[in-house]
Amino acid sequence: MRTALSLDPASDPIAALYRDHHGWLHTWLRKKLGCSHQAADIAQDTFVRVMGSRAQSSDTACWAESHAYLTTVARNLVVDHWRRQELERAYLAAIALLPEPEAPSPETRLLILESLLRIDKCLAALPAVTRRIFLRSQLDGLIYADIATEMELSLATVKRHMSRAFLACLQAA
Structure with missing residues (x-):
């Protein structure tokens, strides 16, 4: 109550x-x-x-x-x-x-900066492994199989982390 x-x-x-x-x-x-x-x-x-x-x-x-x-x-x-x-x-x-x-x-700069801040907050809330996998894919351009090999994870685990990260980004938008 x-x-x-x-x-x-x-x-x-x-x-x-x-x-x-x-x-x-x-x-x-x-x-x-x-x-x-x-x-x-x-x-x-x-x-x-x-x-x-x-x-x-x-x-x-x-x-x-x-x-x-x-x-x-x-x-x-x-x-x-x-x-x-x-x-x-x-x-x-x-x-x-x-x-x-x-x-x-200036208006576009403000909109972009606000978006960057929301993305930053979203990424900061992710578990470290999920964040790292997401950034390796989205910023470094690695494919899921390469991330799995690099991080010694299964492909399914990488896909699961990416799904969580994309869902978090969608919820932040």
Whole structure:
């Protein structure tokens, strides 16, 4: 059974969590990121994520009393932020090599970058073996039989991993 979010800030554990912990979380994030604006954004995202998890679970006692839960959520968001930045830098470096007439428009760049981020998130969620098989096939152009030989797996196993990877990509789209 879901619990409704309280509209009374005095009795809402999320409001109390925010009031009691936002300051140190913002400071911690600012030190990690070196930017107050990014720290503020990620601090807000942290509390939004906490609110979302609270909506799914009425047991807030496990995290409302410590910094550990907030730190874990914020750390994961920082890692996501760094991955996005790294992927964006790599994409921009790749398109900078294109001749001017072939360079995508800013709108197209944004759409492509958003797609790359979804693909990256999808691939990161795959088991390591599945991800490696998928990348060897899709990026390196190896056929399934060559991947099976290289990784000392059966052809059926490679096909099974590829099916899982394609299904994950379709679900991400």
